[in-house]
Amino acid sequence: MASVAEVRAAVDAALQQVTESQAAIQAAREKLGEAQQSLAAALDGSANDAVGAAHASLSQADQQLEECLGATLLAIEQAQTYTATL
Amino acid sequence: MSLLQELGAQLRATSDELPTGLVTVAMERLRSATELLNWVRQTSVDPIGVPQLGNAVEHAEHAAAALRLAQDAIAAYLAAIGLGGDPSRPDQDWRQGLKRPDDPAPAPNVAPPPPEKLGSWWRKRVEELTGEAPPAAAQSAPEPGKADTAELLRKVAGGVRSGDRARVGRDLHAVSASSGLALSAITSPVLRRLAGDLLGHEPRADDVARLRSAAAGRVKSLLPGAPPAVLETLIARVCRAPAPEGAQTHPADSAVTAGVLTGVLLARLGRDASSLDPAAPEPLRRPETDA
Numbered sequence: 001m002a003s004v005a006e007v008r009a010a011v012d013a014a015l016q017q018v019t020e021s022q023a024a025i026q027a028a029r030e031k032l033g034e035a036q037q038s039l040a041a042a043l044d045g046s047a048n049d050a051v052g053a054a055h056a057s058l059s060q061a062d063q064q065l066e067e068c069l070g071a072t073l074l075a076i077e078q079a080q081t082y083t084a085t086l
Numbered sequence: 087m088s089l090l091q092e093l094g095a096q097l098r099a100t101s102d103e104l105p106t107g108l109v110t111v112a113m114e115r116l117r118s119a120t121e122l123l124n125w126v127r128q129t130s131v132d133p134i135g136v137p138q139l140g141n142a143v144e145h146a147e148h149a150a151a152a153l154r155l156a157q158d159a160i161a162a163y164l165a166a167i168g169l170g171g172d173p174s175r176p177d178q179d180w181r182q183g184l185k186r187p188d189d190p191a192p193a194p195n196v197a198p199p200p201p202e203k204l205g206s207w208w209r210k211r212v213e214e215l216t217g218e219a220p221p222a223a224a225q226s227a228p229e230p231g232k233a234d235t236a237e238l239l240r241k242v243a244g245g246v247r248s249g250d251r252a253r254v255g256r257d258l259h260a261v262s263a264s265s266g267l268a269l270s271a272i273t274s275p276v277l278r279r280l281a282g283d284l285l286g287h288e289p290r291a292d293d294v295a296r297l298r299s300a301a302a303g304r305v306k307s308l309l310p311g312a313p314p315a316v317l318e319t320l321i322a323r324v325c326r327a328p329a330p331e332g333a334q335t336h337p338a339d340s341a342v343t344a345g346v347l348t349g350v351l352l353a354r355l356g357r358d359a360s361s362l363d364p365a366a367p368e369p370l371r372r373p374e375t376d377a
Contacts, residue, residue: 009203010126011134013264017119017271018139024112025146028105032153038100042093043163050163057156058104061149065109068145072116075135075142079123082134 094169107182113146114271121337180279183272204263218255235268243359246349269341280351291327
């Protein structure tokens with residue numbers, strides 16, 4: 001039979017996974033920023049469509065990661081509110 | 087090296103170093119957390135953050151797709167300037183999850199889980215999946231939570247390679263729930279790479295049947311208690327095909343099955359568990375086959 005301690009431990013284990021994913025996302029955003037700078041420096045002055053597409057995709061990836069991070073913060077807050085009621 | 091060659095090398099390096107592996111690992115951790123919270127809240131009307139995690143997974147999927155589009159655009163540009171012939175470095179994402187972090191992940195708001203509280207829950211499910219009862223020692227002395235999941239994966243792969251279900255069960259019983267559940271995250275890029283090496287090309291949606299026939303029998307023999315839908319979902323994700331809709335499964339199922347599937351694909355490639363070391367030499371992709 002499950003106990004409150006077990007439920008709390010399961011939620012905490014899930015939140016640990018979320019926290020680790022946040023660390024990976026933050027690291028990914030840092031690398032993405034470096035890639036954007038490197039690409040901008042290398043392709044400065046290019047009018048090729050593919051260059052514009054690459055820049056746009058990297059910006060979109062960064063935007064999605066930012067929103068991903070925001071969603072994880074909300075998830076953690078909600079889960080912590082729940083465990084506080086146990 | 088000409089100026090143009092130098093530019094090409096720089097762009098290839100930028101493309102290769104895009105954080106696709108990190109995003110994949112983050113996405114799988116979020117999926118794993120979602121499965122766990124879904125299991126907790128099965129009979130509760132409180133969402134406990136599950137919808138927000140669903141949104142987070144979706145954003146991570148879009149980010150991963152955008153990174154792939156950026157890589158395609160860079161490849162198209164290289165082709166347009168006459169540098170399309172040189173192959174990029176082979177996919178390195180598989181190493182990402184297997185690396186031991188230099189420092190613990192920052193956890194400002196969340197305390198580490200007390201693994202001993204979930205130990206019996208984890209071992210009960212491992213027993214149901216493998217048919218192997220936990221050793222008496224494991225019942226009384228669960229391993230601390232900082233066990234290395236990459237090391238667990240190598241052990242499981244070693245047991246799979248030797249076809250030793252009891253050993254696979256013992257290795258899974260010996261770790262904490264959090265270490266075991268983390269198998270889901272670290273195996274995802276590894277599975278895609280191994281499947282690609284086995285098939286001879288990047289896995290595609292139409293490779294699902296080939297991968298299933300290459301792995302299902304052996305996975306079933308090692309995990310007789312695993313619902314077939316779990317393997318189907320894993321294979322669909324590897325091939326970036328739509329995952330089958332199905333009944334909710336136990337949070338441990340995906341992690342354990344992913345670990346065993348990794349071992350099965352390694353065995354099919356004739357590689358041993360040491361090739362899962364992130365510092366191991368780059369494995370060679372064999373030519374296109376009918377795996």
